[in-house]
Amino acid sequence: MNALTLEERGISSRVMWLYLGTGLAVFALMAVLGLTMRMAQATWISLDPTMFYAIMTLHGAGMITSMALCGMGGLWSLMYREHRMRPSVAYWAYGLVVAGVVAVLLSVFPGKFGAGWTFLYPLPFIGATWPSWATGLFLIGIALVTAGWIVWCIQMFGCVVSAYGGLRGALAWDLVFHPKEFAASGREAPPPQAFAALVASVDGLLAGAAGMLIGVALIVRWLSPSTVLDPLWAKNLTFFFGHTFANLTIYMAIAFVYVGLPRYVDREWHTSQVLAVAWWGTLLFVATAYFHHLYMDFVQPRSVQYVGEVASYLAAFPPAIVTVFGGVLLVYRSRMRWTLGSLFMYAGMAGWIVGGFGAVLDATIPINSILHNTLWVPAHFHTYLLEGVLLFVLGWVFHNLEERSGAATSALVRWIAGLGIFGGGAIFLLGFYVGGADGVPRRYAMQPPPGPEISAWASTGAIILLAGLVVVLVEGIRLARKRAASAA
């Protein structure tokens, strides 16, 4: 790591906080929309189904983008410490993503585009209850987000390749296969966060290419309705893009834990051969697991269904065995300082495991044939997004605030925040798991019993969770102001 000059620290900090601030603001808006949907399903409030599906579309697209923004900004600043990059590129990527978010927002309010964030062909074009311009604006918005993501991935790919002597160095190939020569050469292996950057950029570029291809194809179909597309081809591309993009949010955010958690335990999280090989596995499995979204597509070649199941299982090993187990060992008997930052990072790893376990169950073909399109599906991804990615992001935010202010959160506030986020979060998430196990379908504005009853207590949990997040927000502002005051 090269020490940053004062000016460089400013650059790194501005990019990071711009992305993090925007991402968390979008997250807050999407969380309120999510609660609105849950309360409508509980019949607490009345929501026109057309509006419900429009909000559902925005909620899905917005949540993933919000967490991606947080990961992009945070990882950019971490990699900037390793190898200087041009901030203008990061600002361009940010501008494209934000322009896309605005376009998607307008396609829903007032456009009421409601084909779901997965925009599965031919759904955006057949039986639409929204105007054609809303379809076009949504597709253009997603294309802009994808373009911003590709710009970020290109810069990150260039960064890791330049910083560690090409792809071979970035993969730590010599550390794994020629360890003695590697040690004798005096070279240093890439730090753990560099593997997150490499995997996010390579898999992100693959997914981005797929996203751009389906994006252009759908925009052409929108402009020229006589154009035909193969629905199965479209579904494969859409899920390769969407699943990979969503999945990478947690692999970007884990970089915060690699860097942040060791500072609470005064230990080092170094790159080992096992860690490098684990990330190679992640590189492969993240790109091939998406097939589990197509189990119900009987025309899909059977061989790729097995690839989907095997990759989904294998994808669990690197994070569970190497990263989370490594994190637990890092903390074990370390006299860790428990602050809001460290609490979020540590708990986030538990959320990742719980959500990942739910995902692996759902990726098991005989189980998927029962749970497919039930609330079990949002159960697992809400767990790893809300109690995984978000907690890693909040952990990183508080780690920075605590370091800058030199202050920590009181035990009382930690308990209140913890009870709100984990307690309320558990009630909220259990609503999805129990509903899914009971066969309540997902993506239904009006659910069959026992859906409304479960939605009612899930809404209660979501309200408690949001209250906890408000406490966290207030505490974050307090720490930020404390820093501002001490700087003045």
Add this chain to the structure above:
Amino acid sequence: MIARRERAWPIVLLAGVTLAVAMAPPILEPAVRLDVRDHHIAHAIVMAFGAALGLALAASAPGSGERPAWLVPVIVAPLLAMALMNPASYEFIELRPVLHATDHLALAALAVLTSYGGQRYQRGVGWAAAVFLELMALGAAFGFGVAPPGAAR
């Protein structure tokens, strides 16, 4: 001077081959009609030569560090290439050999821009951009304007 000439001739040769691959089929065999899938694959081949030419051109260009302006062609050129591969336009273009050849030239030029722009942005990126452009072009052959009979539209 001699070294410069030695460096230049493979580029000239590659440029000639790219031109031939792009322009010869529409001009020399205007009556041949390809189905959409094969036409996409033909475009992917034209772009592969274009991308290789871009990489060859960039090999002698100075390069260290990031040049952000070169990211613009890396992002925009593949998008334009995919838009030019609009299958609805194929029938119209195939009936006009000169337009068809120009279309192929444009695709080759966009591929040159993609890989050259990538290398000028930062060493290594041009290779990745070329691979992803090819993946997109080949990927299009399996569903963009191609659908099984009876598929929902």
